[in-house]
Amino acid sequence: MKLTRGYLADFLSLLFPQLCDACNENLSRQEKLICTNCLYNLPYTNFHQQTDHVVARQFWGKINLESSYALLYFIKGNKVQRLMHHLKYKNKPQIGNFLGQIAGKQLITNDKFKTVDVIIPVPLHHSRMRKRGYNQSERFANGLAEKLPAIVSVENLVRTKATDTQTQKSRFSRFENVKSVFAVNDPEALKGKHILLVDDIMTTGSTLESCGNILLEIEGVKLSIATIAYAE
Template identity: 50%
Template sequence: MKKNLGYLGDLLALFFPELCAACGKSLFKNERIICTNCVYHLPQTNFHEDPNNKMARQLWGRFPFVQTIAFLYFRKGSRIQNMMHKLKYRKSPETGIRLGELYAYELKRSDIFKKSDLIMPIPLHPAKFKKRGYNQSECIAKGLSAILNIPINTKNLVRLENTETQTKKSRYARYENLVSAFDVKEKSELINKHIMLIDDVMTTGATLEACSLLLQEIEGVKISICTIAYAE
């Protein structure tokens, strides 16, 4: 917004500089959300170049999928954690959109998702959505969609239960906590679709597993998994 205000924008930038979501330093005029230095040094996984990547191996045998990829490695205390925290808890949906765009530029260089029919973010429970004001996975999906030209579906997959925090649970406990937490409204709209399922960070994969198994009850549905970060 400040960049469109001319001299007033320059004056505002002196007193209220826009800060990088990763490192917290002031952004230059030509930078948006994440500074050039942080973009250059993003810890990319390059999972899209390896169908047998460690994220895929973690999910093998749990549910069928076409591809499973993540953009960045997530490590505690890192700039990636800063961005994920800002996205989820600091009212910064634009961080998710920007990360989705950056990943989409990488994916555009390969054929990995050109055959996907739609992008579907993991939904939030309405109570959590109301409190946060947006769904962080949907923000990521918007960035991906804008560059990859794949439509987003945010209405069909819904969250029925506002499950308790998953942070300290085991993989199985997380899955048990989520197994009945989701539902699909209009299954007929998804028949024979290849869905790119979007989440922010994959840790145990329990949420992705619960949603994928539910969606795969629909005739002909194929699932690919895409997250911004992968927790090692």
């Protein structure tokens, strides 16, 4: 029976091949979402092994962070761009979970991230949530939570109004675009917590800064950030 199922799986893979979301090549039966070659050769940042890196420096003098991290470097035209496009626009939320699990395996080796109590994804406005059907940052958060001793909170930090896309905006315009658009529903639930704020891609950090400022107003909060990718 197992042999028959194996032949059937091979036959179906010929008719409906599963493709790597990073390179678009065929996946083997054992591979999932990203082929072994891409998985091994993705541009990992290894920021979990460093204290002084480009993401940390983005927030110096802006918000007080316990630690910061990005899993991958995003470079226009590279495989990470394809992954992020599939995650956000091709109805592939499972990519977020998968990359979150990889990131979680790295972060659990870093003492600062071991103390995280709550993981909060940057929220989408309900209008965009309806259109996309899921929040890609929430999927990343769920993957992280499988490896970190923390819970995911998706209803406390909210986006109170829709904003224009951040693409092609200057740093100042990005910050103005997201200033005062976030709010916390229940500050008491987050008092004294170490919060890991997560997003998909970081460029200037304006969105994370805006969210972070709101969260740091809560008594006793410690804040760290993590993203799937950092755009150089």
